[in-house]
Amino acid sequence: MHGEEYVKNPLTAAVLSFLVPGVGQWYNGKFLRGLFWLLVTPGLWLGTGGTLGWVCHIVSAVTAYSYANRLYVR
Structure with missing residues (x-):
């Protein structure tokens, strides 16, 4: 694994x-x-009252996925 980078x-x-x-x-x-x-x-x-809390949960998950996907080397 020499030269390979650990990705998320x-x-x-x-x-x-x-x-x-x-x-x-x-x-x-x-x-x-x-x-x-x-x-x-x-x-x-x-x-x-929870409405935008769900939106934040979803947006947080999508942005985390998107960033990791850009780093992910297949």
């Missing part, structure tokens, strides 16, 4: 971020983005 699995990133928004971004090495989702999502859950 997009599905793992998406599942992690769906379970806890921001964790998929941390898995991808994007700590500030992860912190953003971790702080914003609960605020939107509480502030909108």
